[in-house]
Amino acid sequence: MTVTAQQEQELLQRVPTGLLINGEWVEASSGKTLPVYDPATGKELLRIQDGNSEDALKALTAADEAQAEWALTAPRERAEILRRAFDIVMERADDFALLMTLEMGKPLAEARGEVTYGAEFLRWFSEETVRHYGRYFNTPENNLTAIVRHKPVGPSLLVTPWNFPLAMATRKVGPAVASGSTMVLKPAQLTPLTSQYFAQAMLDAGLPAGVLNVVSGSSASAISGPLMKDSRLRKLSFTGSTPVGVRLMEDAAQNVLRTSMELGGNAPLMVFEDADLDKAVQGAMDAKLRNMGEACTAANRILVHEDIADAFQAKFADAMRARKVGRGTEADVNIGPIIDEKAREDVHSLVTAAVDAGGEVITGGQKVEGDGYFYEPTILSVLEDSPILKEEIFGPVAPVVTFKDEAHAIRLANAQQYGLAAYIFTENHNRAIRVADQIEFGLIGFNVGVISNAAAPFGGVKQSGLGREGGAEGIAEYTTVQYIGMPNPHSQA
Numbered sequence: 001m002t003v004t005a006q007q008e009q010e011l012l013q014r015v016p017t018g019l020l021i022n023g024e025w026v027e028a029s030s031g032k033t034l035p036v037y038d039p040a041t042g043k044e045l046l047r048i049q050d051g052n053s054e055d056a057l058k059a060l061t062a063a064d065e066a067q068a069e070w071a072l073t074a075p076r077e078r079a080e081i082l083r084r085a086f087d088i089v090m091e092r093a094d095d096f097a098l099l100m101t102l103e104m105g106k107p108l109a110e111a112r113g114e115v116t117y118g119a120e121f122l123r124w125f126s127e128e129t130v131r132h133y134g135r136y137f138n139t140p141e142n143n144l145t146a147i148v149r150h151k152p153v154g155p156s157l158l159v160t161p162w163n164f165p166l167a168m169a170t171r172k173v174g175p176a177v178a179s180g181s182t183m184v185l186k187p188a189q190l191t192p193l194t195s196q197y198f199a200q201a202m203l204d205a206g207l208p209a210g211v212l213n214v215v216s217g218s219s220a221s222a223i224s225g226p227l228m229k230d231s232r233l234r235k236l237s238f239t240g241s242t243p244v245g246v247r248l249m250e251d252a253a254q255n256v257l258r259t260s261m262e263l264g265g266n267a268p269l270m271v272f273e274d275a276d277l278d279k280a281v282q283g284a285m286d287a288k289l290r291n292m293g294e295a296c297t298a299a300n301r302i303l304v305h306e307d308i309a310d311a312f313q314a315k316f317a318d319a320m321r322a323r324k325v326g327r328g329t330e331a332d333v334n335i336g337p338i339i340d341e342k343a344r345e346d347v348h349s350l351v352t353a354a355v356d357a358g359g360e361v362i363t364g365g366q367k368v369e370g371d372g373y374f375y376e377p378t379i380l381s382v383l384e385d386s387p388i389l390k391e392e393i394f395g396p397v398a399p400v401v402t403f404k405d406e407a408h409a410i411r412l413a414n415a416q417q418y419g420l421a422a423y424i425f426t427e428n429h430n431r432a433i434r435v436a437d438q439i440e441f442g443l444i445g446f447n448v449g450v451i452s453n454a455a456a457p458f459g460g461v462k463q464s465g466l467g468r469e470g471g472a473e474g475i476a477e478y479t480t481v482q483y484i485g486m487p488n489p490h491s492q493a
């Protein structure tokens, strides 16, 4: 069902537009506001307060002052806040979905999927909160008894990207709350509304003032810069591009901050000659077109065995041509716009460079004329040295390359700097594990194109980052380890 303009306006009026500092939505000290746009129309949706360095420091002060008491709360209390937050986000699922469609462009059905995915981090970490055990043991010499326990890392700066506005926030806020850490969340400039609506849900769930502070603003470095230099900050958790992540790691080194870095990806999707072609095409569609290709997990390099390449490409092209492009609020649309004009230009430049380097357009390959930043679902047939294979595409463009044998496929998969997600399509389980052993990626989809799940550790190797979010590993990113040694009571009188 198509959403009406009145429904959109009613929702936008309910979004907090201030900065969240110490439990209150307040105005920015600059007195300035920041516009938020709809990428499907290019029009302004709403203006929010434009936070700066002064606001960021106030938020850190609030987080720092709340830290000691928050660290001592009962794990059950934190767990129940997260569980209530899960319920509230699910009760408001339609609002969250529409808000993401409006500010980011993804079609409503996908946005609903993100609400479920994002909310699950709250439920998952509510369950982890009460089970984050330490250890108690005698040392090998029996002279000491050791207690090893986990303490909250302390005030954390959480920086999120625009492509999954809810899930990237819950994947950080969930474990930070679970661990007993306080935080300053800095959402992406392009999509602050979902984060602000989510922060209100956390307050409604009973999160004490000062634990979660939110500072949106037009200058990311004005917000993060002074915080990264401040000794009260203990951790940076960043999700975004590799170049920005590298710069922030350099800053973090000056203050010896704990860091979790969820960076870019350039996933290969490998289709072997023994693959089930229907499964492989479905997997390629899911891995490529989820979020219009604007995902760190997006399959950007479709590697297909030469014996099945024609058959695969024909089915893949039919599936791509069947997709409907349009504003995500309209019924039946399954490809929304690219986030902004610059991002669409970047996608088109990669396509043009691939064609100039000898690539062939199988379907698509053009910007869609008219309002908004739409791009046609595109398949390119390219050679293995095509420039498009070296970069994150962040759009609905799938370059296909053929390979001769398993060793060749592995070499192509590893031949770039990223190591986030990879996909393997084969009916031979031994081959799947053998290939997984030899490719350098943190996440592997075996005969499936989407594997993200709150219960599983998400993260990459090489230039895709450090640390893991979600799973049992996720909470450890927000704790420090303390060892207490004492005389073994049996060796004492």
Ligand SMILES: NC(=O)c1ccc[n+]([C@@H]2O[C@H](COP(=O)([O-])OP(=O)(O)OC[C@H]3O[C@@H](n4cnc5c(N)ncnc54)[C@H](O)[C@@H]3O)[C@@H](O)[C@H]2O)c1
Residues within 6 Å of the ligand: 159, 160, 161, 162, 163, 164, 168, 186, 187, 188, 189, 220, 221, 224, 225, 239, 240, 241, 242, 244, 245, 247, 248, 261, 262, 263, 264, 265, 295, 296, 297, 392, 420, 459, 460, 464, 465
């Ligand atoms: N590995 C993952 O889990 C994951 C998940 C989602 C997105 N990503 C990656 O994120 C990128 C897309 O997101 P993006 O365009 O928002 O990335 P980006 O790096 O431009 O921005 C990410 C965040 O960093 C902030 N930022 C930008 N410059 C900054 C600076 N100099 N100092 C401090 N903060 C700064 C932005 O405001 C935003 O909040 C892609 O590379 C994608 O692969 C990775």
Ligand SMILES: O=CCCC(=O)O
Residues within 6 Å of the ligand: 163, 164, 167, 294, 295, 296, 297, 452, 458
């Ligand atoms: O953009 C990358 C994040 C996608 C995910 O969490 O599945």
